[in-house]
Amino acid sequence: MQNESDIELVILRVKAIEKRLIDELQAQGKNMHDKIDSLGGIASNEFVQRARRVASERNKIAFDVRFNSLQNRQRFIDDCIALDAEITALKKKPRPTLKTKEGCFIATAVYESDDAPEVVKLRLFRDEILSRNRLGRTFIELYYKFSPALAVRIARNPPLKRALRLFFNRALRLF
Numbered sequence: 030m031q032n033e034s035d036i037e038l039v040i041l042r043v044k045a046i047e048k049r050l051i052d053e054l055q056a057q058g059k060n061m062h063d064k065i066d067s068l069g070g071i072a073s074n075e076f077v078q079r080a081r082r083v084a085s086e087r088n089k090i091a092f093d094v095r096f097n098s099l100q101n102r103q104r105f106i107d108d109c110i111a112l113d114a115e116i117t118a119l120k121k122k123p124r125p126t127l128k129t130k131e132g133c134f135i136a137t138a139v140y141e142s143d144d145a146p147e148v149v150k151l152r153l154f155r156d157e158i159l160s161r162n163r164l165g166r167t168f169i170e171l172y173y174k175f176s177p178a179l180a181v182r183i184a185r186n187p188p189l190k191r192a193l194r195l196f197f198n199r200a201l202r203l204f
Contacts, residue, residue: 035098036090042109043087046080049113053120057161061087066163071122076115079108134180135172139193147197154204 047064050056054071056064061084065077072080086105089096099105133155136148159165183189 035102036096038102039086039090039099039105042105043083046083046109046112046116049116050080053116060084067161068119071119073115076112076119079112079115083108083112134176135183135193136197138180138184139190139197147201150201150204151197158204 043061047061050061050064050068054068057067058064062081065072065080065084068077083105086099133143133148133151136145136151137143140147142148155169159169183193
């Protein structure tokens, strides 16, 4: 009976948490780990680790035929309680948003206009593709940290500007 109650406990708790992630935090993704990753801009590392532990327990039940019972039932329960509290706190925290017109420094230096069609397309790629996952958001943060200084150097170096224009033109064909 212990095995069945562990299975029931995990399934019900994780299902409730996953529903809250979707409904209250607009988490996106095809599985629980993807949904957790989609909260990268607002969730702490501790939240992510706890949520991954809980999701992994559910995966063991779903995919491991040798699953007998939770290794640490109390820790699982504590993690679920903490996640519920953290979801409530995160719900109140404003989500970071990217301004659509925020500068594309390097592309603007290369195409010499903030409104060039290529710059607009790269901005769209940033907003529609990169901003939707943790790795992309990290890239965007690093880009805005380092690109203003790089853009100045690019603007002053015509051969580099031509090379980057070639690169962007080829890359934009894929998008």
